[in-house]
Amino acid sequence: MRIQLLCASLLLAVAPVVAQAQGEFKIVVNSASAVSELTEAEVSNVFLKKVGKFPGGAAAAPVDQGKASAVRAAFSKKVHGRPVTAVDAYWQQQIFSGGESPPPAKASDDEVLAFVKANPSAIGYVSAAASTAGVKVITLK
Numbered sequence: 001m002r003i004q005l006l007c008a009s010l011l012l013a014v015a016p017v018v019a020q021a022q023g024e025f026k027i028v029v030n031s032a033s034a035v036s037e038l039t040e041a042e043v044s045n046v047f048l049k050k051v052g053k054f055p056g057g058a059a060a061a062p063v064d065q066g067k068a069s070a071v072r073a074a075f076s077k078k079v080h081g082r083p084v085t086a087v088d089a090y091w092q093q094q095i096f097s098g099g100e101s102p103p104p105a106k107a108s109d110d111e112v113l114a115f116v117k118a119n120p121s122a123i124g125y126v127s128a129a130a131s132t133a134g135v136k137v138i139t140l141k
Contacts, residue, residue, distance in 0.1 A: 024128035025071050028135040030120045037139040049100040059121040062103040071127045
């Protein structure tokens with residue numbers, strides 16, 4: 001019985017962390033952007049800097065969350081289909097071979113939102129609970 005209670009307690013304690021790690025996020029662009037929806041592949045290509053423009057031709061300036069962020073882990077898994085460590089390895093290879101540099105990383109939802117508000121070509125992601133006043137939330141197709 002004690003083991004069952006201990007397991008149940010651990011599950012209750014870990015459940016919010018797991019939910020947050022798998023969590024939901026919102027992809028945001030500057031409020032003046034014409035972009036309203038993108039596919040996961042399009043978002044991934046922008047964040048991996050395989051393309052520098054949105055499908056309509058406007059410049060795209062991605063901004064990431066910090067490496068330890070739960071929202072970054074969820075974004076990487078959903079959009080890139082791989083963990084943050086694999087995306088970091090991709091960027092190390094890019095830098096080593098003289099390729100692109102990774103997008104700037106911000107420490108919080110508020111910093112990402114400030115970056116997106118200040119840059120007409122910006123695209124970022126924030127936790128689902130973040131207030132997105134002043135930016136446009138786009139839909140993943």
